[in-house]
Structures are given as structure tokens and as C-alpha cells.
Amino acid sequence: MKLKIVRAVMAVFIFMLLASMFLYFIRVIDSFMTGQGILEIYRFPIWEVLNDVLNNEKTSQMFLICLAVALFMAVAFFIGQSKTYKSELISITPDIQTPRPAGQNQHGSARWLDPNKKDRVFDYVVIRKNNPFIQFLLRSGKEERRQVKKGNYWVDKTIMENKRNFKMGGLVLGKERQGLRNEKIYFIGEDVHGLNIGATRCGKGRTVILQTIGLLAMARESQIVSDPKGENYDYTAPFLRKCGVDVFALDFKEPLKSNHYNFLQSIIDAVESGNMSQAIDYVWDITGMLVGEPKGEKLWNNGEASIIASCIMIVVFENMDNPEYQNLTNVFYFIAEMCKAPKQGDDMMLVKYMKKLKVENPTHPALGLVAISDIAPSKTKGSFYTSALTTLKLFTNPLIYEMTRKTDFRPKDIGSRPTAVFIILPDGKTTNYTLAALFCTQVYSALSDFADKLGGRLPIRINYMLDEFGNFTKIPDFTAQISVGGGRGIRYNLFLQSMAQLEEKYGREIARIIRSNCETWIYLKAEDLETQKEVSERLGKYTTTSYSLSSSQQQYTSNSSQSVNLVGRELLTANEVSRIRRPYNLVTSRNDPVIMTSPDISKWSFNDFYGLGSKEHNRILRMIRSDARPTHQENGIQLWGIWKRYQI
Structure with a gap:
């Protein structure tokens, strides 16, 4: 309709322009015929020209003929521009236009979400600048920004302990301005998982993650955030504490600044409470995560797992009065030292220890765990021990030992009160992603047991924000976790660079199951064609028009024809998907897809809440806050040393 109006206006303009030109043209001819000079025409005002045409019969007839020609040309222009092979387009983003839908869904019924339905389809909150809590956050952030400019470390220690500004939070999709000062933020509030696709340097941290962290804190929900480089922790930790959220950092980048977390703590707690069945389950959970799935014969994998599991149980069970030895570093050194023979031809110290254990405590839980490897030949056992030490070698690092020798919090705490745990990982180094995946698995397992005791649901919702999930070690039974976790x-909110990352880690079928369990997808940018094609296919097809022109030329005649057909077309082709740019992102869910606007964090109120500013300001802010974090002393590794009793 808009194009028709434009064409009509253009046709009227052409008619009026030609009519004016013909008017003067006729006057010029009349001047020649009456013997006037050609220069005289430029001195004729328009009203004199009109008067001459109206009062001179011949001139009037000539003008009417010219007027008919002008009308014919204007109509021809309108009809020519109305050729049906020129489709009307609708704008998806400034860079993407697609043909308008047609027909009655004969070849597909996919469609974009009606903007008027956005408030009914998605959850949203409004940040009102006149809200006392919002004003407190703005004042506090402004003062932090001012202090950073002076080079000072300053954090407002006021804590809104029981202040819950919003009923719930979730994965942020985008925002709209409401009035002059307020922000309407759209997010996913339901118990569903999200898949976020964003290539390197696409800005997912500054357009999705930082906003989501802030919204979850204001709703007092717990979150576990993988944080490559530590930016998210540096930017948001003071804000989270103001919101009454407990904040912990497992810092594999600077371990001496990290909080402590003992990977054996859940086993220790189960043994301490006398729940040996649960303790054994936790032992196998951690062992399965460390060893991984077999790549060849299961014998080697199972044997290694048996050795690690039994030695974990020994170190925990035999040191209930010596908690300083209950850690994975001591498990490594227990295997390394006890697998030596006191002298050539003698049994290994571990064999002697197990024989003694069978006599003194036949029901010891470690005996059942080691049974798998016990039946293997001696030479094969040697491979089990070597593989076990290789798997546990990370824990020989004194800095990792310092991080994991004790526990500052327990998984149950995350489900009991608002808590944020940041897993800070070195940029470009994937070695510690194994430990990050292990932590996430342990927390899920412990929280599942906790939820079962409370009627099947946790008191506080947990949100995994797993940036660079494609670099994580494969999590065993992850499909089960994501299927029932909601x-x-x-x-779970998983952040990937491409679908290929997921398939490389989990295989094609398992990756497909994981994707299907993520109801909400946010597409920011992808560099590979396969990911773009999959997003395009997920959008589906709609019905539009297709036009064809044909012509034939013979000796004395020529023919041309045109036809209009209804066809199916992707809502966005793979090429069009690739042209989505910030601040726009594509959101697909159980509802119709929608393009949301999610600009850089600098355009959000959260930027002021966090005390952020320019790039240089943020660099200085990170440096000041990092330097202010307390640093532990490295006191050396404390070893159990039981092997000394068996040495000659």
C-alpha cells in the first residue's frame, strides 16, 4: 500500500511537471508564429501565459492535446511501476528486508511475533528511576565511578539484605525505553534453558551476560557464572553484594585470590553424616567426571576409575580427624607413593595396605570400589596407576592445592540463599575447564539431592551462566541434567561460538538432544554457514509470491508474459541470518520468533549501577578492584604421609 501511494504521488508530480512544460512550450510556438522574439518568453509571468492559453482557441486546443499526452505519460509511469514482479518488502533490521507474506499459508505459516504481543509472550520488568532502591544503586554507582577517576578503591558497603526488587529474573533478551527515564527489560522468566550463539568478539558479555547477572541479583536468584578473564566478577561483585547476594570466586587465573572449594567436600559431609551410600555415589560422580568416557576398551577406563575411586574413599574415610589431608592433592600423592615397592620383588605398598584393610575392616567402603581393578593382571594394573596419576596431575600444582584444600561454601548454600559463584578461567588456556565442569556437575548433583528432600524444588532458583561452554570438558549425563533440571x-544458559563446538564434544546425536532441551535461542552472530543454516531452518518457512517474466522474439512479432506463483520461503535465509548485527539479536522460543534490541551495556542502567564508564575507566576499575582482593599465603602442601609406615 505504501508503495502504491508513493507511485501515485510520483505520477501526479510527473503530470504537473509535463503540463507546466507544455504550457510554456505552446507559448513559445505561439511567439514564433506571431513574430515575437524568442527572448520575450522569459519575461512572461505565469498568469499571462495561462490567460493567453485560455483566451486563444488554437492555443487552448494545442494545450489540451499536450495535456492528454502528459496524462498518458503519467498513467504509463504509474502502471509501469506497478508491475507485479516488483515485490513489496518488509524491514526486519536496517540491513535485512524480506518479501511481504501472501496467500493463506499454503507453503508455510512461519511469521514474526506481533510487536503488540511482546508484553504477553515475554516476562518483563521496568527499572523506574524514581524507585528508592534504584536511586540508591545509581548514587552508589556514581560515587564508585568518581572514586575510580581519583584512583581510589571505594565500595558502598550498604547491603539491602532482604530487598527483592523484582519477583523473578532470567536470561535478558533486550530492552525498550519507557517514557523519558525508565527501562523495560524483557527476559525469560520460566523454568526453561537457553542457548546463546555468539562468535568471538560479538559482544555477548556486554549485551546479554552482564545484564542477566544484574537482573538475577535484583530478583535474588542464585547463579553460577563461568567467567573467562574475570571481567564479569570485577564489574559486578560489588553490585551483587549491595543486593544482598553472597559472592564467591573460584579463580583459576589467580588462585591465591580465590575462595576455597574442596572437590571432596560432598563426600566428606556424607561420610560424616553416616550416609555411606550417598558418599559412594558422590565418589563415582567425581571419578566419572575426572576420568571421562572410554575412548577405546572399557577395561582401561574402568580400571583407572576404580583406582581413583578407592583411593579417594581411603583418603576421606581414614582422615576424618585430619581434615587437612582430605583433598585431591593427597589422593594423587597417596597413589604415587603407595604404588611403589619398598624393595625390588616386593609387593607395592598399596597392595599391602589393602590386605591389611581387608583384615582389620572387611566392610571398609574402599574395598568394594577397588574390586574392578583387583582382578586385572599386575602389568595391566600398572597402566591403571599411571593413568590415574595423569588424570590427577592438575592437583600437584601448589596453587590449585591452596584453592582446593578446604571449603568456604557448600553447594547446598547456593540453593538456600542468594549466591553468586564466578568460575574465573584464564583466557586462551583450557586446562582448568575440566575443574570448572567438575564443579558444575558436583553442584548440580548436590542440589538435586537437596531439592528431593524439599519436595522436588529448591527454595531459590539456580541459574548456570556457562560462557564458552564449548571449551568445557564433556559433562557425563548432561542430557539428564538439562532434561529434569528445570x-x-x-x-542452564549455554553460550557457544557455533553448533560445531557442541557436536565436537558430545557427538551429533547428544548435541541434538541438548539443543532440543534449550527452548529459548538467542542468536547474536556466527561465522560458520552450518550454524546459520540451522538457525534459518529453526525459523521455518512462510508463504510469499514469486514472479516470472518470459518473452519471445520472432521475425515480425514479439510476445511477453508474466506469472505470479505462491511459494515457500525461509523467514530468514542463512545469508540474511549472517547479516544480523548489534544491537539486534534474534530470539526463538515456543512462540513466534522476534528481533530484539539489546545494545551495549553502556546504554543500560546497569552501566551506572556497576560504576562503569569508558574503556580506559573500566580498565582502571578492574585493576583497582583486583588489587583490593585479599591474597592468601602459600604455605606449602600438607601430606598424609602414611606411606612412610610401609617404607623400609
Whole structure:
């Protein structure tokens, strides 16, 4: 309709322009015929020209003929521009236009979400600048920004302990301005998982993650955030504490500034409470995560797992009065030292230890765990021990030992009160992603047991924000976790660079199951064609028009024809998907897809809440806050040393 109006206006303009030109043209001819000079025409005002045409019969007839020609040309222009092979387009983003839908869904019924339905389809909150809590956050952030400019470390220690500004939070999709000062933020509030596709340097941290962290804190929900480089922790930790959220950092980048987390703590707690069945389950959980799935014969994998599992149980069970030895570093050194023979031809110290254990405590839980490797030949056992030490070698690092020798918090705490745990990982170094995946698995397992005791759901919802999930070590039974986690109040938001990352880690079928369990997808940018094609296919097809022109030329005649057909077309082709640029992102869910606007963090109120500013300001802010974090002393590794009793 808009194009027709434009064409009509253009046709009227052409008619009026030609009519004016013909008017003077006729007057010029009349001047020649009456013997006037050609220069005289430029001195004729328009009203004199009109008067001459109206009062001179011949001139009037000539003008009417010219007027008919002008009308014919204007109509020809309108009809020519109305050729049906020129489709009307609708704008998706400033860079993407697609043909308008047609027909009655004969070849596809996919469609974009009606903007008027956005408020009914998605959850949203409004940040009102006149809200006392919002004003407190703005004042506090402004003062932090001012202090950073002076080079000072300053954090407002006021804590809104029981202040819950919003009923719930979730993965942020985008925002709209409401009025002059307020922000309407759209997010996913349901118990569903999210898949975020963003290539390197696409800005997912500054357009999705930082906003989501802030919204979850204001709703007092717990979150576990993988944080490559530590930017998210540096930017948001003071804000989270103001919101009454407990904040912990597992810092593999600077371990001496990290909080402590003992990977054996859940086993220790189960043994301490006398729940040996649960303790054994936790032992196999951690062992399965460390060893991984077999790549060849299961014998080697199972044997290694048996050795690690039994030695974990020994170190925990035999040191209930010596908690300083209950850690994975001591498990490594227990295997390394006890697998030596006191003298050539003698049994290994571990064999002697197990024989003694069978006599003194036949029901010891470690005996059942080691049974798998016990039946293997001696030479094969040697490979089990070597593989076990290789798997546990990370824990020989004194800095990792310092991080994991004790525990500052327990997984149950994350589900009991608002808590944020940041897993800070070195940029470009994937070695510690194994430990990050292990932590996430342990927390899920412990929280699932906790939820079962509370009727199947946690008191506080947990949100995994796993940036660079494609670099994580494969998590065993992850499909089970993501399938049932939502019902327990545990949501996963996975951030990938491409679908290929997921398939490389989990295989094609498992990756497909994981994707299908993520109801909400946010597409920011992808560099590979396969990911773009999959996003395009997920959008589906709609019905539009297709036009064809044909012509034939013979000796004395020529023919041309045109036809209009209804065809199916992708809502966005793979090429069009690739042209999505910031601040726009594509959101697909159980509802119709929608293009949301999610600009850089600098355009959000969260930028002021966090005290952020320019790039240089943010660099200085990170440096000041990092330097202010307390640093532990490295006191050396404390070893159990039981092997000394068996040495000659």
C-alpha cells in the first residue's frame, strides 16, 4: 500500500511537471508564429501565459492535446511501476528486508511475533528511576565511578539484605525505553534453558551476560557464572553484594585470590553424616567426571576409575580427624607413593595396605570400589596407576592445592540463599575447564539431592551462566541434567561460538538432544554457514509470491508474459541470518520468533549501577578492584604421609 501511494504521488508530480512544460512550450510556438522574439518568453509571468492559453482557441486546443499526452505519460509511469514482479518488502533490521507474506499459508505459516504481543509472550520488568532502591544503586554507582577517576578503591558497603526488587529474573533478551527515564527489560522468566550463539568478539558479555547477572541479583536468584578473564566478577561483585547476594570466586587465573572449594567436600559431609551410600555415589560422580568416557576398551577406563575411586574413599574415610589431608592433592600423592615397592620383588605398598584393610575392616567402603581393578593382571594394573596419576596431575600444582584444600561454601548454600559463584578461567588456556565442569556437575548433583528432600524444588532458583561452554570438558549425563533440571529450579544458559563446538564434544546425536532441551535461542552472530543454516531452518518457512517474466522474439512479432506463483520461503535465509548485527539479536522460543534490541551495556542502567564508564575507566576499575582482593599465603602442601609406615 505504501508503495502504491508513493507511485501515485510520483505520477501526479510527473503530470504537473509535463503540463507546466507544455504550457510554456505552446507559448513559445505561439511567439514564433506571431513574430515575437524568442527572448520575450522569459519575461512572461505565469498568469499571462495561462490567460493567453485560455483566451486563444488554437492555443487552448494545442494545450489540451499536450495535456492528454502528459496524462498518458503519467498513467504509463504509474502502471509501469506497478508491475507485479516488483515485490513489496518488509524491514526486519536496517540491513535485512524480506518479501511481504501472501496467500493463506499454503507453503508455510512461519511469521514474526506481533510487536503488540511482546508484553504477553515475554516476562518483563521496568527499572523506574524514581524507585528508592534504584536511586540508591545509581548514587552508589556514581560515587564508585568518581572514586575510580581519583584512583581510589571505594565500595558502598550498604547491603539491602532482604530487598527483592523484582519477583523473578532470567536470561535478558533486550530492552525498550519507557517514557523519558525508565527501562523495560524483557527476559525469560520460566523454568526453561537457553542457548546463546555468539562468535568471538560479538559482544555477548556486554549485551546479554552482564545484564542477566544484574537482573538475577535484583530478583535474588542464585547463579553460577563461568567467567573467562574475570571481567564479569570485577564489574559486578560489588553490585551483587549491595543486593544482598553472597559472592564467591573460584579463580583459576589467580588462585591465591580465590575462595576455597574442596572437590571432596560432598563426600566428606556424607561420610560424616553416616550416609555411606550417598558418599559412594558422590565418589563415582567425581571419578566419572575426572576420568571421562572410554575412548577405546572399557577395561582401561574402568580400571583407572576404580583406582581413583578407592583411593579417594581411603583418603576421606581414614582422615576424618585430619581434615587437612582430605583433598585431591593427597589422593594423587597417596597413589604415587603407595604404588611403589619398598624393595625390588616386593609387593607395592598399596597392595599391602589393602590386605591389611581387608583384615582389620572387611566392610571398609574402599574395598568394594577397588574390586574392578583387583582382578586385572599386575602389568595391566600398572597402566591403571599411571593413568590415574595423569588424570590427577592438575592437583600437584601448589596453587590449585591452596584453592582446593578446604571449603568456604557448600553447594547446598547456593540453593538456600542468594549466591553468586564466578568460575574465573584464564583466557586462551583450557586446562582448568575440566575443574570448572567438575564443579558444575558436583553442584548440580548436590542440589538435586537437596531439592528431593524439599519436595522436588529448591527454595531459590539456580541459574548456570556457562560462557564458552564449548571449551568445557564433556559433562557425563548432561542430557539428564538439562532434561529434569528445570523442574527442580535449575536453569542452564549455554553460550557457544557455533553448533560445531557442541557436536565436537558430545557427538551429533547428544548435541541434538541438548539443543532440543534449550527452548529459548538467542542468536547474536556466527561465522560458520552450518550454524546459520540451522538457525534459518529453526525459523521455518512462510508463504510469499514469486514472479516470472518470459518473452519471445520472432521475425515480425514479439510476445511477453508474466506469472505470479505462491511459494515457500525461509523467514530468514542463512545469508540474511549472517547479516544480523548489534544491537539486534534474534530470539526463538515456543512462540513466534522476534528481533530484539539489546545494545551495549553502556546504554543500560546497569552501566551506572556497576560504576562503569569508558574503556580506559573500566580498565582502571578492574585493576583497582583486583588489587583490593585479599591474597592468601602459600604455605606449602600438607601430606598424609602414611606411606612412610610401609617404607623400609
